[in-house]
Amino acid sequence: MKKRFGLAAAAAAVVALLLSGCTTVPDAGAAASGGGAKGDGKTVGITFSDLSNPVWSELVQEAQTYGKDKGLSVNYVDAHNDAATQVTQIENFIQQGVSAIIICAVDANALKDVTAKAQKAGIKVVGYTQVLTNYDSQYLVDAYKTGYANGEAAGKWIQKNYGDKAVEWGLMDLPRFPEIIERAKGIKDAVAKVAPNAKLVATAPALTSEDGVANAENFLQAHPNIKMIATIGGGGAVGGNEGVKSAGVTDFKTFGLFGIDATQQEIQNIMKGDPEKSTISLGGGKAHGRTLIDITKELLDGKKVEKDQYMPIKAIDSSNAKAYYDEVFGGK
Structure with missing residues (x-):
């Protein structure tokens, strides 16, 4: 087939x-x-x-x-x-x-x-x-490879923006599903390899956008020096993007959020220059x-x-977000 x-x-x-x-x-x-x-x-x-x-x-x-x-x-x-x-x-x-x-x-x-x-x-x-x-x-x-692609994009962003400086980051996971546990493992492994200076300081589960908003706000309240958040899905990413802003972050160039699912709202956020910098498309x-x-x-x-x-697994960021958006969502 x-x-x-x-x-x-x-x-x-x-x-x-x-x-x-x-x-x-x-x-x-x-x-x-x-x-x-x-x-x-x-x-x-x-x-x-x-x-x-x-x-x-x-x-x-x-x-x-x-x-x-x-x-x-x-x-x-x-x-x-x-x-x-x-x-x-x-x-x-x-x-x-x-x-x-x-x-x-x-x-x-x-x-x-x-x-x-x-x-x-x-x-x-x-x-x-x-x-x-x-x-x-x-x-x-392919849960691990999907997570790894997300973590790799996040790690590269950390290296580009912070070099060898210590960077705190948070992870929105969903540990009740074995496949999502593997996805989260892939994220953590990739960040550790690509940006070994990064330190994971906060985790919380996220399935919906409401979860994402709450988690981002809580992460930043407890750890105001967090500079990156990775999520295991589009719900957490969309909510997290808004939660970062509502938590008072205004310099989006120095804060990165990384998602999975490549939903329409995620792609729009990337194109607008919002906190979300990359997402992984699975179709x-x-x-x-x-x-x-x-x-x-x-x-x-x-x-x-x-x-x-x-x-399929494909990383979407500012370099290809517009082309992806036009192809998938008709440019509307």
Whole structure:
């Protein structure tokens, strides 16, 4: 199966959604009514660990729209970071007789039995970001390499702006997911290698933009000499960018924030000369939504599909942000 890593697949990304970091979606058991779109063919259920993540919210909405174009009726639900809720959601999808289920797991181990049950019922199982035990195909992040690319960009920025001077920095991580732990490890390893003078003085988890705002403010209150913050995702990066400003930082040339996801707001921040200096593109929420639907459609059509597929990794900074923005977001 041809990997779909084209940037053109990711059209205009969300703006206000990124600032709010949340969306309204149906809860467990509501897949048949709210959050649904009628297609002309088979049905697909999507369950995500937490749709307050702006990239994931964008993803499921794009999957719903694009799925309809492909003749699929797509329904999505939010597990609200509760593994038991997600098991119930998958059980509901099985009872509804869906043709395929796309899963971003809260806890992959908790889904071992229910995904086996789905496959036994003839339902295709597609994983996203979190590695499942039972699946037909998965779309994954090379977590360590993604984090390393982020940390490498941050380390180079530190070296360019501070040379051998000691620099304090903070990290927004998300340690409840094994893959994100690896992403954070990659960030730390790269910073340590490229900018050995840098000292990590603060860490806190961040999934949403609200988390990012609070963390940045808290970091700078506790450690006013922090000059760099790295984040494991776009939610923390967007919020962190605003939090740095609200904490009183005014010289954006000497403060750097580094993100992952390359959301529309992140790219705009980089182009404006805001605290965010770089972000790592993994294709984007809209592109991922389309890719997951393409994978699912080919599975349902009986085509041969690669079991493990990986997202692209590309660093976006001031040197290529405008070109990336024009290509991905249409220059709007």
